[in-house]
Amino acid sequence: MSRIAQRFSQLKAQGRTALIPFVTAGDPNPEVTVPLMHAMVEAGADLIELGVPFSDPMADGPVIQRASERALGHHVRLRDVLDMVKAFRDKDADTPVILMGYLNPLEIMGYETFAKAASEAGVDGVLTVDLPPEEASELRTALRPAKLDPIFLLSPTSTAERIQRICDAASGFVYYVSVKGITGAASLDTDAVSAKLKEIRQSTDLPIGVGFGIKDAASAKAVGAMADAVIVGSALVNRVEEHANEPERIAPAVSELLSGMRAALDE
Amino acid sequence: MPTSDNTDFTAMPDERGHFGRYGGMFVSETLMEPLEELRRAYEKYMVDDQFLAELYADLQDYVGRPSPIYHAERWSRELGGAQLYLKREDLNHTGAHKVNNTIGQALLAKRMGKTRIIAETGAGQHGVATATVAARLGLECVVYMGSVDVARQEANVYRMRLLGAKVVPVESGSKTLKDALNEAMRDWVTNIDNTFYIIGTVAGPHPYPAMVRDFQAVIGREARAQMAQKLNRLPDALVACVGGGSNAIGLFYPFLNDPDVAIYGVEAAGDGLETGRHAAPLCAGKPGVLHGNRTYLMEDADGQIIETHSISAGLDYPGVGPEHAWLRDTGRAQYVAVTDDEALAAFHILTRTEGIIPALESSHALAYAAKLAPTMEKDQIILINLSGRGDKDMHTVAAKEGIEI
Numbered sequence: 262m263s264r265i266a267q268r269f270s271q272l273k274a275q276g277r278t279a280l281i282p283f284v285t286a287g288d289p290n291p292e293v294t295v296p297l298m299h300a301m302v303e304a305g306a307d308l309i310e311l312g313v314p315f316s317d318p319m320a321d322g323p324v325i326q327r328a329s330e331r332a333l334g335h336h337v338r339l340r341d342v343l344d345m346v347k348a349f350r351d352k353d354a355d356t357p358v359i360l361m362g363y364l365n366p367l368e369i370m371g372y373e374t375f376a377k378a379a380s381e382a383g384v385d386g387v388l389t390v391d392l393p394p395e396e397a398s399e400l401r402t403a404l405r406p407a408k409l410d411p412i413f414l415l416s417p418t419s420t421a422e423r424i425q426r427i428c429d430a431a432s433g434f435v436y437y438v439s440v441k442g443i444t445g446a447a448s449l450d451t452d453a454v455s456a457k458l459k460e461i462r463q464s465t466d467l468p469i470g471v472g473f474g475i476k477d478a479a480s481a482k483a484v485g486a487m488a489d490a491v492i493v494g495s496a497l498v499n500r501v502e503e504h505a506n507e508p509e510r511i512a513p514a515v516s517e518l519l520s521g522m523r524a525a526l527d528e
Numbered sequence: 529m530p531t532s533d534n535t536d537f538t539a540m541p542d543e544r545g546h547f548g549r550y551g552g553m554f555v556s557e558t559l560m561e562p563l564e565e566l567r568r569a570y571e572k573y574m575v576d577d578q579f580l581a582e583l584y585a586d587l588q589d590y591v592g593r594p595s596p597i598y599h600a601e602r603w604s605r606e607l608g609g610a611q612l613y614l615k616r617e618d619l620n621h622t623g624a625h626k627v628n629n630t631i632g633q634a635l636l637a638k639r640m641g642k643t644r645i646i647a648e649t650g651a652g653q654h655g656v657a658t659a660t661v662a663a664r665l666g667l668e669c670v671v672y673m674g675s676v677d678v679a680r681q682e683a684n685v686y687r688m689r690l691l692g693a694k695v696v697p698v699e700s701g702s703k704t705l706k707d708a709l710n711e712a713m714r715d716w717v718t719n720i721d722n723t724f725y726i727i728g729t730v731a732g733p734h735p736y737p738a739m740v741r742d743f744q745a746v747i748g749r750e751a752r753a754q755m756a757q758k759l760n761r762l763p764d765a766l767v768a769c770v771g772g773g774s775n776a777i778g779l780f781y782p783f784l785n786d787p788d789v790a791i792y793g794v795e796a797a798g799d800g801l802e803t804g805r806h807a808a809p810l811c812a813g814k815p816g817v818l819h820g821n822r823t824y825l826m827e828d829a830d831g832q833i834i835e836t837h838s839i840s841a842g843l844d845y846p847g848v849g850p851e852h853a854w855l856r857d858t859g860r861a862q863y864v865a866v867t868d869d870e871a872l873a874a875f876h877i878l879t880r881t882e883g884i885i886p887a888l889e890s891s892h893a894l895a896y897a898a899k900l901a902p903t904m905e906k907d908q909i910i911l912i913n914l915s916g917r918g919d920k921d922m923h924t925v926a927a928k929e930g931i932e933i
Binding site for chain 2: 315316317318319320322323326327330333338339340363364365366367368369370390391392393395396413414415416417418419420423427438441442443446447
């Protein structure tokens with residue numbers, strides 16, 4: 262069983278909803294990331310999504326785009342991100358780490374080289390935003406022997422046929438994008454999310470994570486009531502940005518928001 | 529020719545938009561169904577007699593098609609080789625080939641019941657062509673433009689605003705065309721219910737590369753018929769500039785299965801390929817994935833997209849249409865590059881010898897043709913796509929001479 266599957270099955274046994282924070286690796290500088298990952302686990306994170314910086318993050322809003330720009334300002338490369346995961350694993354062997362980003366850096370490294378290096382570093386899953394399952398067979402083939410879970414997105418526009426195809430291609434969990442839009446944009450409509458999650462559950466037994474539009478404890482709690490995992494990105498990256506010039510304050514600020522969400526989810 | 533006679537070069541892409549290993553649909557899940565919806569509409573209407581009748585009527589009466597082909601006799605004589613013919617896309621309404629595509633996509637948008645049009649633009653030509661058709665059809669129009677381009681293309685920004693479009697300066701990334709495209713994609717994914725995204729070139733996710741090609745192929749179809757009528761033969765070579773590559777594929781496509789017609793796409797070598805300051809992914813880039821398709825890109829060793837440079841804003845783009853990537857690899861078309869200085873020299877020569885002021889983009893094609901012509905016989909023919917007129921470039925050319933207008 263993969264580390265991701267294991268974590269979800271533990272949580273299920275405990276009747277808890279997973280909390281998955283997203284931060285961009287190397288934002289605002291490379292030294293911040295590994296301690297921040299540990300702090301997030303301390304504050305209640307069950308899995309971590311680590312953003313791989315990309316020059317053209319087409320599916321992200323301005324908050325996460327600026328995070329990428331700050332990291333790229335320090336020349337943070339995919340290899341550096343893998344090194345961060347490796348360093349994180351020195352002290353944490355249990356918390357699953359998912360890389361989230363765009364295809365081109367993986368493509369340039371080569372899928373097999375990437376899969377091997379990521380697996381060795383202790384990565385558990387890979388979510389490539391601009392890679393729908395139709396184009397993903399080569400990457401999936403490379404990820405399989407490395408025991409990395411391919412995570413795919415589902416969205417409000419996914420048809421029943423697509424939902425089935427995507428769930429069949431995924432392992433670990435599936436990621437439901439709760440709104441039509443980019444990261445950090447509109448507020449979510451919980452009734453609509455609930456209806457779509459019911460539809461998705463007919464196609465899969467995989468855990469479902471919900472992201473986009475979760476900003477605070479209240480929205481985390483609302484989504485947590487119907488999802489297996491709550492994914493929060495821009496709200497955290499906002500805090501990173503606020504303290505970009507005083508990096509020692511980043512971990513406390515991020516932890517404060519996360520632990521509030523954790524408490525709301527566990528109520 | 530490196531090609532065998534029985535290959536059908538017009539049979540691409542496959543049903544998922546692949547040109548060999550290039551093209552495809554590399555977008556986030558939210559856009560997959562809207563792209564499917566677009567593909568279905570495009571496939572339906574491209575064989576719909578009423579739609580096509582409306583399209584051709586607009587191309588004739590609104591755009592002014594067919595555009596002539598013109599024998600540049602004096603220039604040909606000076607070069608002392610092949611005869612140079614120009615396909616006069618510069619004479620189209622709005623001054624470039626871009627409108628062939630925006631008319632088509634806007635009619636499609638109307639058929640699909642979309643009320644809002646968005647577009648990206650670099651130099652502003654595609655933005656103007658989009659704002660123009662949106663004004664005519666009474667559709668809301670938002671154009672994304674890098675803030676660097678907004679500053680260097682003020683006149684086109686004003687034209688778009690006169691036409692009723694909202695021009696949104698994009699401050700992210702390198703603040704140029706690629707960032708405008710990112711921003712337009714973000715708008716689209718947020719407003720997919722009522723919005724149609726008119727992409728201006730043969731890049732982006734399927735069906736855009738095929739659809740934009742099909743709207744631009746009117747250039748090559750006309751040129752073929754005009755050559756036959758005027759000279760009773762096909763040209764020996766085609767030359768067109770390639771940024772994203774829509775004017776080039778528009779000219780090339782109807783000739784792809786004519787093995788005796790040599791095809792040259794001309795990229796922007798900027799300060800020179802050896803300087804790294806250029807916009808020539810086919811000549812000096814590597815394959816990768818950006819903006820929804822796999823193609824040749826300007827990228828660094830880590831897969832980050834790098835900034836490009838060309839004197840011509842319309843060629844200043846780090847990617848290129850996937851069909852060009854495929855034509856390059858198959859050898860059916862050859863891709864070359866000319867520098868800013870060579871393009872400027874060609875700009876002045878055509879202006880002085882033929883009384884035609886070309887766009888700086890098109891000047892790249894002219895510069896390569898000027899190299900090619902003397903290597904060919906006097907009874908041979910080079911057909912160049914004069915994709916746009918140079919009015920928009922007055923300030924850039926003047927600035928090169930130290931004059932401010």
